[in-house]
Amino acid sequence: MINFNGTIVSHDTSLLTQNRAFLYGDAVFETVKIVNSKILFLEDHYFRLMSSMRIVRMEIPMNFTMEYFEEQILNLAKAKNLENSARARITVYRNDGGYYLPHNNTVSFLINVEALENVLYSIDKGEYKVDLYTDFYVTKQLLSSIKTTNKLINITASIFAKENDLDNCLILNDNKNVIEAIQGNVFMLIGNKLIAPPVSEGCLNGVMRKQILGLARTLENLEVVEEVISPFDLQKADELFITNVIKGIQPITKYRKKDFALNLSSILVQKLNESISSN
DSSP, rough: OEETEEEEEOTTHHHHHHHHHHHOEEEEEEEEEEETTTTTTOOOOOOHHHHHHHHTOOOOOTOOOOHHHHHHHHHHHHHOOOOSSEEEEEEEEEOOSSSSSSSSOOOEEEEEEEOOOOSSSOOOOOOEEEEEEEEEEOOGGGGSOOOOOOHHHHHHHHHHHHHTTOOOOOOOEEEEEEEEEEEEEEEEEETTTTEEOOOTOOOOOOHHHHHHHHHTTTTTOOEEEEEOOOOOGGOOEEEEEEEEEEEEEEEEOOOTTEOOOHHHHHHHHHHHHHHHHHH
């Protein structure tokens, strides 16, 4: 089942093959985590989706309020008995018509919900190896900071990682600076300084990135900054970790010959779960 424009219907492949999202990548999306019938960080997801639609000049329907966004996702989760712990994706695409120039800027949307095993976030302390992906680069521009359905760099990087027995890859921008991982934002700890690449470098304006920056700034004796990360900086790091709303925090344990600790990432996961439980 999928949610198509507010109605739960059986899967219809024509919805996926006869639209601009399929033909041109003319779509934006949000992936959210549902815990106990609640969408985590709802407001941040909603406003990022609205911002993404405005950036690509989509017409936002009058009824597409935050309450409507929440209702449509949770209704499908309830219909699939996945209210306790699930991930949901809402894809908004421009309606059929035209080639590169659309006939109009009205939109439709699809929602899908899948089960998740864990309700709260946890730290995976197993080995997690990464390396740089250098076949293609992300351009430093506004479009790079939003979630569109053009993810060919992430796909080819994922294939590269599998072929090279890696768990993930670090993606570079056109200045050859580290900006993110295949499916999340990157943080680097050197001494008592936690560094995240600025969104202006071309990284995704991540919802979990925002949460971690906020939580980290509450910790004593920790300087939190948004600065450029050069590949040469990685060898100096004490910790590296990846963030996204589904996993929370994924520590990187190995980059080439360098091993990393998990101390700060473990503290931040605890803080993250506390913040969710208190809301």
